[in-house]
Amino acid sequence: MSTQTPARPAAPSLAQSTWLVAEREITMRLRSKTFLISTAILLLLVLASIVIGGFIAQNSSDDTIPVAVVGTADQAIGDAAGLDVTDAASVEEATELVRDGTVDAAIVPDDSTPLGIAILAETEVPASLVAQLSVSPPVTLLDETATNPFLTYLVSLAFGIVFFMSAMTFGSTIAQNVVEEKQTRVVEILMSAIPVHALLAGKVLGNSILAFGQIAVTAALSIVGLTIIGQTELLTGLGMPIVWFVVFFAIGFVLLASLFAATASMVSRQEDIGSTTTPVTMLVMLPYFAVVFFNDNPTVLTIMSYVPFSAPVGMPVRLFLGTAAWWEPLLSLAILLATTAVTIWLGSRIYQNSLLKMGARVKWGEALTS
Structure with a gap:
């Protein structure tokens, strides 16, 4: 077998x-x-x-905002609190202050707008800036493509x-x-x-x-x-x-x-x-x-x-x-x-x-x- x-x-x-x-x-x-x-x-x-x-980014809007102001544009600030104002002699100087990061935005005269002023910013406008102004001006971003x-x-x-x-x-x-x-x-x-x-x-x-x-x-x-x-x-x-x-x-x-x-x-x-x-x-x-x-x-x-x-x-x-x-x-x-x-x-x-x-x-x- x-x-x-x-x-x-x-x-x-x-x-x-x-x-x-x-x-x-x-x-x-x-x-x-x-x-x-x-x-x-x-x-x-x-x-x-x-x-x-x-939350930190949202709360940062309560901090003092550094801004540059040119000439008669300071009338738009009024008694607004929370702004650290730097006087600029010209729009070009204010623009340079924005570009080098000295200020977050610049308030400049602009006769082409009904309000007579405008805001310049690099990539974005501080959230509470427009709300603190006595008027609401148009906004111009110097670098619209930036993140x-x-x-x-x-x-x-x-x-x-x-x-x-x-x-x-x-x-x-x-x-x-x-x-x-x-x-x-x-x-x-x-x-x-x-x-x-x-x-x-x-x-x-x-x-x-x-x-x-x-x-x-x-x-x-x-x-x-x-x-x-x-x-x-x-x-x-x-x-x-x-x-x-x-x-x-x-x-x-x-x-x-x-x-x-x-x-x-x-x-x-x-x-x-x-x-x-x-x-x-x-x-x-x-x-x-x-x-x-x-x-x-x-x-x-x-x-x-x-x-x-x-x-x-x-x-x-x-x-x-x-x-x-x-x-x-x-x-x-x-x-x-x-x-x-x-x-x-x-x-x-x-x-x-x-x-x-x-x-x-x-x-x-x-x-x-x-």
Whole structure:
């Protein structure tokens, strides 16, 4: 009597292996109290910053408003309180005071209007200025295409926070998970069942899905916050920049996630993660600080929009400001795609060459050439 040996189940394909790892990553993160609490804190901070910023902007209308006054236009001020008046000898001098930021607006004579006066302002008129005057004159903006500086800062801060927090949260998670699996030898079991490339791809895919989900919830809360403070014009202008931000972030996060996984595989202890991932961490931090401190500097923003690691923040901000030509996002995206492809290849090589090496930190030359 013969016995038949049961057929061995077919090995999972590369796609199936990748999804198994991705599903495992997602499940582990969603069961982590630390991840859930940190996500909740991030969402509360985003919502609070938007709402508080809006209230501060609204309350700022109660402060003293610096204005320049030319000649007989001072009659329009009357006994108005809350104005810090600077006398100007001519309309040209008053205009210069407005342009250099010395005053928020200028009240000048204008015989072409029935009231005989007009207001000059750079990008917007202080909310309470017209109401404090004894008459309501016509308003002329010196730069009608400029964006409200407060809104520029708010949008830059929002893009910067989302990029920074999402990249750091999930990037550090990937790094810690790689080292933990290597330190406990779990990676040896995983590599016996699935290809190394599938292991790396699954980690990047799983954490990317979580990152995009976090961004979606953050965007929804941002819309709620902007609605609460009445910034409906800002919501309208943010449509296309948000779309481009999602596209740039999707590709840029894959780039950063690959680097976090690759550099973490070069060490065998949690305490040593910082020794190899610090350069990647700096690539995440620099765009955040740059967009916060230089959101009003067109040169810095232009450079940021073409550097792959900062393009996910720099280009959307430029699109919101209207300073980027139609072809610039496409060129920047092409540069980011090419850089990401090269980074994935290098990261995969480092990951594969370093994952099974225990003990001392793997040197860069050894990780790239083994």
